[in-house]
Amino acid sequence: MSKRMTSPQARRSKGSNGSSDSIVIHFDPDDPTEARALEMSKLLALKHGRRRATIVAALEAMHVLHERSGRVLTPIEVASAILGQPTPTITVAAAAAAAPRRKIEAKPDEAAAPSRAGKTLVQRQAEESAANYLKGMASLFE
Amino acid sequence: MQIMPRKTGEPLILDDTFISTDAGNGWTAVYRLVNGKIKTHGIPHARARVTGNLLRTDLGAQHIVEYADFQGQRYGYGDGIWNLTDAPIDLHQNSIRRYGGSMHIFFNLVNIASLDVKSGAALTLIVPTPPALLNQVKAQIQEAFMHGEHGDGVWTIQLRTDKQPRQYRFQRVIVVPEGAGAYAAYRFGMDGMIVPLPGADGDDLLSGRVVVLDLGAGTGDTYTIFNGNVAPDQIAHATDDRAGIIHNLMQPLLSDILEAVPQARHYTTAHVDALLRRYIADPRPENAAVRVSGRTLNLERQILDGMRRYAEWVSANKIDPLFARGVDAMLMAGGGWMYIEKMIRAWYPDRLIFAPEQFKHTRHISLYDLNGVGQLALAAAVMRSQQV
Secondary structure (H helix, E strand, C coil): CCCCCCCCCHHHCCCCCCCCCCCCCCCCCCCCHHHHHHHHHHHCCCCCCCCHHHHHHHHHHHHHHHHHHHCCCCCHHHHHHHCCCCCCCCCCHHHHCCCCCCCCCCHHHHHHHHCCCCCCHHHHHHHHHHHHHHHHHHHHHH | CEECCCCCCCCCCCCCCEEEEEECEEEEEEEECCCCEEEEEECCCCEEEEEEHHHHHHHHHCCCCCEEECCEEEEEECHHHHCCCCCCCCCCCCCCCCCCCHHHHHHHHHHHHHHCCCCCCECCCEEEEEEHHHHHHHHHHHHHHHHCCCCCCHHHHHHHHCCCEEEEEEEEEEEECCCCHHHHHHEEECCCEECCCCCCCCEEECCEEEEEEEECCCCCEEEEECCCCCHHHHHHHEEECCCCCCHHHHHHHHHHHHHHHHCCCCCCCHHHHHHHHHHHHHCCHHHHHHCCCEEEEEEEEHHHHHHHHHHHHHHHHHHHHHHHCCCEEEEEEEEEHHHHHHHHHCCCCCEEEHHHHHHHCCCCHHHHHHHHHHHHHHHHHHHHHHHH
């Protein structure tokens, strides 16, 4: 997917992870998630440059967030950030730029009520942090 | 004082044999869940060796000082002891030796008896320590509490109002880091169930890097948690014995008092603590007045100046560095925040700084009770997770 052609010399040996200036993704068509991702990749590629620009925008937004908060978003968080966008015109980069300072508008009654659509991002995050915390504390209670 | 726990319909998993304790350098309290309600009793962390005769002649028949008999000695405790002129007051603050020592055990027994826990009860105790000292003092705390007075595991205490001595046995002692309870108070209900906390941006408010800043009397403890994981490399630097209100508020005020009344050599930071607690509960000029060695001093200006200096110190030395390192949220815990919370909130309007009053399930918990109450929630959550 890189615009630059790699030289034969560069192709001979694989460097360490993340050392190359290009990325190559081989999608597994038998995996439903990767099959959908491949479909989207082809759709984006119908317009010259759009697929590359989309990937760059997503990675650049993650970089901004990392610089500000030290956090690297997980794949689930990236997917949720995209799915949680209010309108298609708001870019991931804009959302990441707004992310570091959040205001508290906690709704404990809604938090207590189970979601009909299954677990929300908040519930998953709460369960993850609770599980991690209890794993660390459990030995003190033995 | 009773605190109403969050109701979820889930059965409570803790019984009333669990006693959560928080014996800080300034205030010491215990917490217990009884029939779904949290009961608590606390006293200042100070005692005076007294005799019954001394109490009667020193204060007259009208003034009663609470006292308890323990290990063959009678000790006065509570705010009434500040008026005793000839009794040495034991404070025993900020020393590793105090953990599991005679005073540590005495205060917990007094508080447990004051909650009217039945004599003969076999109890499970939850005892916090500064995070950096946990590994060092855990064994000494457990051995001391479970040893009993004569090696049989039984402790005896008799309050002024008791007709008979009470006996307690600590069958289990759980030692946890200070601050652990505060995080648990936000994360779990008293039934041990997880409480999700949705923020405006759709994330859980306790996700990411969260710091508990526990400002007590003797120490300020910083407890860093990332998505629920405690950062082990930060535990060693977590306890700052110059960040509490004794160093930042009480000692400067004591210096002001001794400068004005040099002969008041009996005055201690514990006396100043009583004055500060009275003032912060009802901040009016008359509550900042104290009579010392025949002179009446009004210390309101010094108290307000001290509070501001403390807020500036905490801001510059604790809060700014934490947010500069990318902390997502900070949890307030400990009585030190009572003197600086309003100023800190005004200086950091866009930052996530949590206090108990912001959430339904913690609304009834005061800042200085957060660790103690939260330790019960932590115990419930651990027990619930071990049932699955």
